[in-house]
Amino acid sequence: MITGGAGFIGSHLADFLLHKGHEIIVFDSLDPQVHHGRNLPPDYLSKQVKFIHGDVRNSEQLAESLQDIDVVYHLAAAVGVAQSMYQVQKFIDVNSHGTANLLDVLINKPNHVKKLIVASSMSIYGEGSYNCPTCKKIVNPKVRQFVTEKTKDWEYSCPICQNKLIPFPTRENKPADCSTVYALSKKEQEDLCMMIGKTYGLNTTVLRFFGTYGSRQALSNPYTGVCAIFSTALLSNNRPIVYEDGNQSRDLIHVKDIVQALNLSMERSESKHEIFNVGTGKSVSISEVATILSNALGKKIHPEISYKFRSGDVRHICADISKISEKLGFKPQYSFSEGISELIPWIKEKFILNGGNIVDNSVKAKLELEKKGLI
Ligand SMILES: NC(=O)c1ccc[n+]([C@@H]2O[C@H](COP(=O)([O-])OP(=O)(O)OC[C@H]3O[C@@H](n4cnc5c(N)ncnc54)[C@H](O)[C@@H]3O)[C@@H](O)[C@H]2O)c1
Ligand SMILES: [Zn+2]
Structure with missing residues (x-):
């Protein structure tokens, strides 16, 4: 399931x-x-699946659906980092309570589930890890809460020698630093599933996905991934809005590589009761993302670098994927440009099918965040 x-x-x-x-x-x-x-269900969903229109907060529906299941992939969630900051109840309800409900059903109602694989997120780390080349130390700074208009000093400095820190791949053992309600709810999902899994001997695996992109990502949802947001803006001939100075970076992974990790977690016994990062191990700056997408879509539109700080945004984060590579044999297959070449034809087709009407909600979302004082 x-x-x-x-x-x-x-x-x-x-x-x-x-x-x-x-x-x-x-x-x-x-x-x-x-x-x-x-x-x-959406047209892209294969007709070969059995579709159940159900809510993870509904015990009866879950108990009935789980009867003949041996593996559960728990991916249902309210998704959207910024949105979670003004829809606190919805995010906790769907993500935390929905997961609690699933676990209650798994341990209290008849079923044969042997494996639980849970989708978590890099957002639980908050800021990525850094290296101080002078002190030769790994530093894990706290998420910036506020960057003043005056200083606009986006990068982190070493707390000991004050030199600039260099981004460093983030390992699974970095302590969580949840700066959004979404992150907090994903951490709660992780902890609940691991605790119940270990207590009841239910083989559980947590995967922390890094920023995922690819076909079928909801385009009109302004709170999903950066590639979907920027592509929607570009197709609407709007300039993608880039926060800060555009040099912030992310580890963006194609959805098919995420699927590889999800499958390995089911097939490999080494995944039992483990938490893994799922990223590419490479980072790309947000300005570069905007430029690559603009070129790929054949648009000559430059991003709007807003120099604004969005509350809770991290500066740099990139996955250390040595654990999943060594234990499960995970190897990402798609570079960013290869992944984009799968995404672009799909976006263009969708755009044509919609008669050139894809609603670009990003400006509305920006206004919403401004109204709430989050930018
Ligand atoms: N896309 C990313 O970049 C990313 C990164 C990290 C983690 N994740 C996690 O991966 C999972 C899948 O994300 P996605 O990008 O495919 O998002 P998505 O929004 O496309 O898919 C989530 C699905 O969950 C369903 N859903 C929402 N509330 C539900 C409920 N109460 N009961 C049953 N179904 C419900 C939605 O209808 C939707 O089809 C989520 O758990 C998300 O937190 C995604
Ligand atoms: Zn230092």
Whole structure:
């Protein structure tokens, strides 16, 4: 069963697992923000899956659907870092309480589930790790809460020698530093699943996805990944809005590589009760993302570098993927430019199918954040 399987990542996972001969149940509430109020599963979802229109907060629906299941992928979630900061209840309800409910059903109702794989997020780390070349030390700074208009000093300095710190791959043992409600709810999902998994001997694996992109990502949802947001703006002939100076960086991973990690977690016994980063181990700056997408879409539109600080945003984060590589044999297959070449034809087709109408909600989202004092 894939909870949230009608979404971006879950639907790609379903395709992959079907191809391998598995039988799949997709359990999804069709959240209106993602599915635009449709009551039917999206067209891209394979007709070979059994679709259940259900909510992870509903015990009866879950208990009934789980009866013949041996592996649960728990992907259902309210997704959106910035949005979670003004919809606190929704995010805690769906992500934390939904997961608690799933666990209650797994331990109290009849089922044969042997494996639970949970989608977590890099956002639980807050800021990535850094290296001070002078002190030869790894530093884990706290997320910036506020960068003043005057200083605009985006980069971190070493607390000991004051020299500039250099971004360094983040390992799974970096302590969590949740700066958003979304992150907090993902950490709670991790902790709940691991605790219950270990207590009841339910083989559990947590995967911390880094920024994921690819076809089927909800384009009109202004709170999803940066590639979807920028592409939507560009297709609408708007300039992508870049916060800070554009040199902040992320580890962006193609959805098919995420699927590889999800599958390895099911197939490899070494995944039992482990937490893994799932990224590429390489980073790209946000300005570069805007430029690469603009070129790929054949647009001559430069991003709008806003020099504004968005509350809770991290400056640099990149995954250390040695653990998942060594234990599960994970190896990302897509560089950023290769991944983009899968994304672009899909976006263009969607744009044409919609008669050139893809709603660019990013300006509205920016105004919303400004109104709430979060920018
Ligand atoms: N996309 C990323 O960059 C990224 C990064 C890190 C972690 N993740 C995690 O991966 C998972 C999948 O994300 P995605 O990008 O595919 O998002 P998505 O929004 O495309 O998919 C999530 C799905 O969950 C469903 N859903 C929402 N609330 C539900 C509920 N109460 N009951 C049942 N279904 C519900 C939605 O309808 C949607 O189909 C999420 O847990 C997310 O937190 C995603
Ligand atoms: Zn130093």
